[in-house]
Amino acid sequence: MKKVLFTIQWYPSVLSANALCDENIIHALFKTGNYDISCLVYSTPDFATYEEIEGIKVYRFRKGYLWDMVINAKQNPSYKKSKIILKVNRIIQRIKQIILIPWYPIIEPITILKFAKKAIKLHKTENFDYVISEHNGMDSLLAGYYLKRKYPNIKYVPIFWDPLYGKETAKYLPDSYSKKRQKKLEKKILYYADQAIFMENMKKFHKDNDISYTDKCVYMSFPKLIRRTGFKNHEDYTKEGKINIVFSGILNLPDRDPSYFLKVVSNSSYADDINLLFFCTGSGRNLVEQFKTTYQGDVVISSYIPVSTLSSVYNNSDILLNIGGPNPNMIPSKIYDYMSSCKPIISTYYIDNDASKSILSKYPAILFLDLRESLDTNVSHFDEFIQNINSIKVDFQDIESRFSMNSPKHYVELFDKMEINE
Numbered sequence: 001m002k003k004v005l006f007t008i009q010w011y012p013s014v015l016s017a018n019a020l021c022d023e024n025i026i027h028a029l030f031k032t033g034n035y036d037i038s039c040l041v042y043s044t045p046d047f048a049t050y051e052e053i054e055g056i057k058v059y060r061f062r063k064g065y066l067w068d069m070v071i072n073a074k075q076n077p078s079y080k081k082s083k084i085i086l087k088v089n090r091i092i093q094r095i096k097q098i099i100l101i102p103w104y105p106i107i108e109p110i111t112i113l114k115f116a117k118k119a120i121k122l123h124k125t126e127n128f129d130y131v132i133s134e135h136n137g138m139d140s141l142l143a144g145y146y147l148k149r150k151y152p153n154i155k156y157v158p159i160f161w162d163p164l165y166g167k168e169t170a171k172y173l174p175d176s177y178s179k180k181r182q183k184k185l186e187k188k189i190l191y192y193a194d195q196a197i198f199m200e201n202m203k204k205f206h207k208d209n210d211i212s213y214t215d216k217c218v219y220m221s222f223p224k225l226i227r228r229t230g231f232k233n234h235e236d237y238t239k240e241g242k243i244n245i246v247f248s249g250i251l252n253l254p255d256r257d258p259s260y261f262l263k264v265v266s267n268s269s270y271a272d273d274i275n276l277l278f279f280c281t282g283s284g285r286n287l288v289e290q291f292k293t294t295y296q297g298d299v300v301i302s303s304y305i306p307v308s309t310l311s312s313v314y315n316n317s318d319i320l321l322n323i324g325g326p327n328p329n330m331i332p333s334k335i336y337d338y339m340s341s342c343k344p345i346i347s348t349y350y351i352d353n354d355a356s357k358s359i360l361s362k363y364p365a366i367l368f369l370d371l372r373e374s375l376d377t378n379v380s381h382f383d384e385f386i387q388n389i390n391s392i393k394v395d396f397q398d399i400e401s402r403f404s405m406n407s408p409k410h411y412v413e414l415f416d417k418m419e420i421n422e
Contacts, residue, residue, distance in 0.1 A: 003036045004029065005128040007119055007143040009136055011039040011058050013307055017249065017333045018136040018161040020307060024223045025132075028408035029415065030055055038126060040119055040143070044068050061118050063111060066092070074281050075304045097172060104170060104181045106138055115139045116146035123147055123154070130155045130415070135164055141189070148192045155418065158189060159197040161222070166205045166329040168255070190216055195418060200405070201355060205329055218414060224336035225406035227396055231315040237300055238316040242275035243386060245346070246313055247321040249334055251284025255325045258284050260371045260378075261348055262291045267379045270386045272297055277313065279305060314341040318389060322356055324349035324371075331355040336406050339363055342394035346385070362402050365392045 006022060013020040029035045036057075043049060043060030045068060051058050062068070070089050073082035096107045103109065119131065131154055133144030141158055148156035165186040169178030190196055190213040198206070203219045211217075238244040245265075251258055258278075265274055275298040278288045285301065292299040305313075314320060320338040324347060335356055338345050347360050350371040360366050367385040369378045400407070 001034060001036050002129040003126060004038070004130040004132060005119065005122065005126070005144075005147075006037065006039045007115065007131060007133040007140045007147075008039060008041055009134070009140055011041045011056070012053065017337070018134060020337075021161060021222055021224060021333055022132075022134055022159075024226060024408040025411045026056060028223070028412050032412060032416075034416070038122070038128070040115075040122060042067070044071055059118075059122060061114075063114075077281065077285065077303050097170070101173065104173060104178065105164070105185060106142075108139060112139045112142045113146075115143035119143045119147045120150055123151060128154055130157060132157045132159060134158075135160045135162060145189050145192060155194045156192055157195050157197065157415075157418075158193055160199070160202070161333065163198065163202055163205070163329050164189070165211075166202060166209075168327050168330070187213060195414075197411075197414075199331060201329060201331060201358065220410060220414070221403070221405040222331070222333040222336050223406060223408035223411055224333055225340050225400060225403050226408070227340065227400075228311045228315075231312040232309075233312070233316060237277055237302075237313050239275045239298060242298060243270060243273050243319065243389070244275045244277060244317040245319045245321055246277045246279070246317040247323065248279040248310060249323075249332060251278075251280045251282040251288070251323070253283045253287075255327075256282070256284060256323045257287070258323055259287055260375075261321065261323065261346075261369070262288070262295075263375060264369065264378050264382050265297075266291075266295060267375065268386070269383050271295075274298070275300065277302075277317070279303065279310060279313075311337070311341070314338065314343060317341075317343055319343065320345050322347040322360070324351070324354045324356055326351060328353040328355050331359060335360060336403070339399055339403065340396070342396050342399065344385070344389055344392050344394075346382070363394075364398070365394050 006026060008019055008022045010019040011023060013023050026037055030037050038057040038059060040059050042063045047060050049060050069085050073085040076082050100107050131144040131147050133141050135141040135158060144156050144158060148154055165182040169175050193216055195218055196216050197218050197220050200219045200221050206214050265271060277300045279302050281303055288301055292301065320343050322332065322335055322345060344365040345360060345363060346367045346369065347356050348369045348371055349357050357368060367381060369381065
């Protein structure tokens with residue numbers, strides 16, 4: 001039995017859709033009976049430093065007091081104290097970004113070293129065969145990198161849920177400098193990696209940019225297409241007799257701006273019948289809160305809710321909403337959760353090569369709203385979609401067939417193949 005260490009942000013998933021991808025892989029690997037799995041993750045005061053969850057060994061450590069306060073503030077963003085904490089944290093992050101320009105894209109070196117030391121210390125007692133590190137934060141990614149450098153015999157597999165080179169560049173730095181630094185760090189990481197997992201849409205980017213380390217790259221899809229059960233009614237969120245439209249995720253302005261969609265809703269002939277639910281963080285949340293004060297329909301705004309509750313909300317909804325961004329290389333993993341619920345989806349976009357559009361175009365119940373079109377045109381499309389919503393039926397087996405690569409079993413096959421090839 002191979003011993004595997006995951007260096008990730010959370011287990012179980014708390015705030016991150018990408019961490020849920022890790023969780024799905026962990027469960028799939030564990031079910032084979034061939035892997036002994038440990039996770040090294042962050043802790044808040046509410047969690048034990050060690051526990052075993054259904055056979056998965058979870059080791060936690062405190063990142064710091066400020067981080068504890070920020071997490072609590074994100075879960076309760078409407079509190080006055082939370083707003084102050086989040087504002088102070090943004091200021092601190094800006095200061096770090098400026099001071100650490102020579103080390104970009106690293107802005108938390110102390111945290112990275114702390115994570116790495118914890119991983120190295122744990123390996124000394126557990127003697128892992130693999131370390132799997134997510135890029136959902138530089139700290140979890142580089143923890144595996146430093147562990148591999150110190151112990152070359154361990155197999156190091158970074159998973160780039162979001163790209164490092166190919167993601168949005170820092171707005172406070174010249175674009176050329178940001179790209180150069182991103183590429184340099186990614187090349188350094190890939191030099192030590194035994195295998196690196198990127199999302200399928202990065203294959204073209206690597207080819208177009210003549211990436212030299214593609215022999216180590218495996219291109220996969222988000223392992224999130226899972227049929228979930230055990231749904232409950234959540235009447236405090238979804239409302240019977242209303243058209244329940246749900247968004248979950250981060251709304252960071254100006255990249256992911258809900259304003260246009262909110263205008264479409266307010267101008268729709270169905271406006272009074274719509275219940276909007278936003279489970280979100282980010283600066284765009286303030287726009288939703290402002291909209292709520294004037295909108296005649298219903299608006300529910302919340303931050304974190306447990307994954308099981310969110311899945312039930314998806315199941316009880318009528319439509320799920322995705323808001324497009326500016327980067328064609330970054331696919332929001334939540335769209336696979338959306339598709340797993342077999343609900344109609346509305347997705348906005350404002351670039352021709354929108355990352356979500358390339359995926360969702362295969363989904364049988366989708367409405368795309370091009371934000372470059374006139375408001376009247378999109379309101380008309382929106383109303384027609386609402387009018388036909390009761391006739392839209394989506395079958396999970398059909399979705400599973402269309403998106404077969406989004407099953408966690410493909411990751412199991414990859415790791416099984418690595419073991420055979422040792």
